[in-house]
Amino acid sequence: QQPVQSPQAVILREGEDAVINCSSSKALYSVHWYRQKHGEAPVFLMILLKGGEQKGHDKISASFNEKKQQSSLYLTASQLSYSGTYFCGTGGSNYKLTFGKGTLLTVNP
Amino acid sequence: DGGITQSPKYLFRKEGQNVTLSCEQNLNHDAMYWYRQDPGQGLRLIYYSQIVNDFQKGDIAEGYSVSREKKESFPLTVTSAQKNPTAFYLCASSIGRAGGSVVPTEAFFGQGTRLTVV
Secondary structure, three states: OOOEEEOOEEEEEOOOOEEEEEEOOOOOOEEEEEEEOOOOOOEEEEEEEOOOOEEEEOOEEEEEEOOOOEEEEEEOOOOHHHOEEEEEEEEOOOOOEEEOOOEEEEEEO | OOOEEEEOOEEEEOOOOOEEEEEEEOOOOOEEEEEEEEOOOEEEEEEEEEEOOEEEEOOOOOOEEEOOOEOOEOOEEEOOOOOOOOEEEEEEEEOEEEOOOEEEOOOEEOOOEEEEEO
């Protein structure tokens, strides 16, 4: 079962912030975040493991609430290069990795 | 350079024919995955494999088959039973982190194969 992402799409001006949410009805062992540019393969951003940790990658960070089975990706001071489709992936036991439908992020000048 | 290779990039087949998509990795990863991507549907898991000679159905396995005879290779066959096979197919691999269960870590994706069935 795919995790649920929201919003489906968001449009920003350069420098604005955005939050993308991901939730699952199943217990999560890990949450993955990827970005895909049009016509390219998804690229790994970060992974969060059980423990409610928060990670950061430049101006992109994420949180993981394992009790609520939710994760959020935070993009601050967005840049044009942030445009793309963001996917949340949920890792179950025994290697299973399931992705959501994605959030299309467009950053305009 | 280590990586994951899918071939071909574009593939055309006539309806009713089986077709096999290739996926090879030299990252020494245990786990390999096949996803199907359609507009608005995200990445849907077809099959995944944890180890050689073992694989599991994903969420949309009907009409597909796989094999895992070597650690490096995980080919996907789209059979004639797949009702709507035209799509973009992505292969991925990852290592695992063992704790109470094995959790997939960073997944590396191939560049994909776009299959068109006419």
